[in-house]
Amino acid sequence: MSLANLEHQARTELESCSDEAALRAWHNKYFGKQGEVLLALKKVGSVPPEERRSYGQEANRVKEALTEAHDAALAKVKERALAQSLNAAAVDVTLPGRPLTRGRWHIANRILRDIAAIFSDLGFQIYRSREVEDDFTNFELLNMPPHHPARDMWDTFHTTVPGVLLRTHTSPGQIHVMREHCPEPIRVILPGMCYRYETITTRSEIMFHQVEGLAVGARVTMADLKGTIVAFARRMFGEERQVRIRSSYFPFTEPSIEVDMDCIVCAGKGCSLCKRSGWLEIMGAGMVHPVVLQNGGYDPAKFSGFAFGMGPQRITMLKYAIDDIRQFWTNDLRFLRQF
Numbered sequence: 001m002s003l004a005n006l007e008h009q010a011r012t013e014l015e016s017c018s019d020e021a022a023l024r025a026w027h028n029k030y031f032g033k034q035g036e037v038l039l040a041l042k043k044v045g046s047v048p049p050e051e052r053r054s055y056g057q058e059a060n061r062v063k064e065a066l067t068e069a070h071d072a073a074l075a076k077v078k079e080r081a082l083a084q085s086l087n088a089a090a091v092d093v094t095l096p097g098r099p100l101t102r103g104r105w106h107i108a109n110r111i112l113r114d115i116a117a118i119f120s121d122l123g124f125q126i127y128r129s130r131e132v133e134d135d136f137t138n139f140e141l142l143n144m145p146p147h148h149p150a151r152d153m154w155d156t157f158h159t160t161v162p163g164v165l166l167r168t169h170t171s172p173g174q175i176h177v178m179r180e181h182c183p184e185p186i187r188v189i190l191p192g193m194c195y196r197y198e199t200i201t202t203r204s205e206i207m208f209h210q211v212e213g214l215a216v217g218a219r220v221t222m223a224d225l226k227g228t229i230v231a232f233a234r235r236m237f238g239e240e241r242q243v244r245i246r247s248s249y250f251p252f253t254e255p256s257i258e259v260d261m262d263c264i265v266c267a268g269k270g271c272s273l274c275k276r277s278g279w280l281e282i283m284g285a286g287m288v289h290p291v292v293l294q295n296g297g298y299d300p301a302k303f304s305g306f307a308f309g310m311g312p313q314r315i316t317m318l319k320y321a322i323d324d325i326r327q328f329w330t331n332d333l334r335f336l337r338q339f
């Protein structure tokens, strides 16, 4: 085959190569160990001497021209393959994005934070106290000796360790905070979980939050207590709220009071929420009992104090008209997403 024919044939075949595999085969055919271009170059020895020079030059030109043509074809094929793969994996920027769901505070925690914010504006600090208590602090130091009838008010979860229990109220925190800060004046709230061994109903759970408040100082009076409660009720439920105080009994306060607020639904006219009374019970309170002050390290002759306790779940139920306390801990997102 003449060099001209060889070049023509090689170029024609090159043009029909559409992918890298075909190009590899082509390259092998012309430039492999037995490739036709290399064979043509080797033939220079068998050419008559007078033609040898021009044959050699022409053979080299054909070799270089075909190499160049091959490289160009290879580049083109690679480019096309890249474009194809980009197309295949294309991102459709017009598709709507996947929604990112944002978390939020559980309603129980949010109310705790709301309550804490109101009391911190009133100068109260937050004091965290343990949930696992000893019998002595949970009852006795709060003026409830072992056979005190008030102990019946708290059905208790006892642990397997004698005398160790889950606190039934946040009040033992009063003893801890007093002993820690005595004889300095105190103004704290004690929020946290409490546990009672009770039948679970729409109105009572075995675990629930309480927020206790405690103020101890040289001249703390019932008027301070009342002012604090009224300020809280109005910040929490609206400026127009009225507060009513009834006498009550708790072993750790003397005198003890129960605090009612005019109904947020009917404003005192009477409805189903307030059971036609026009009033809603929001907390228990009183002046700290002298025995409790003493147990906390304060001399009742020089110091006085007030304390109050409320159930944030009950406050939340009033505020949002929730009719079942069990909703707070069942993790039902349909409930939780409403807040």
Ligand SMILES: [Zn+2]
Residues within 6 Å of the ligand: 263, 264, 265, 266, 267, 268, 269, 270, 271, 272, 273, 274, 275, 276, 278, 279
């Ligand atoms: Zn009402």
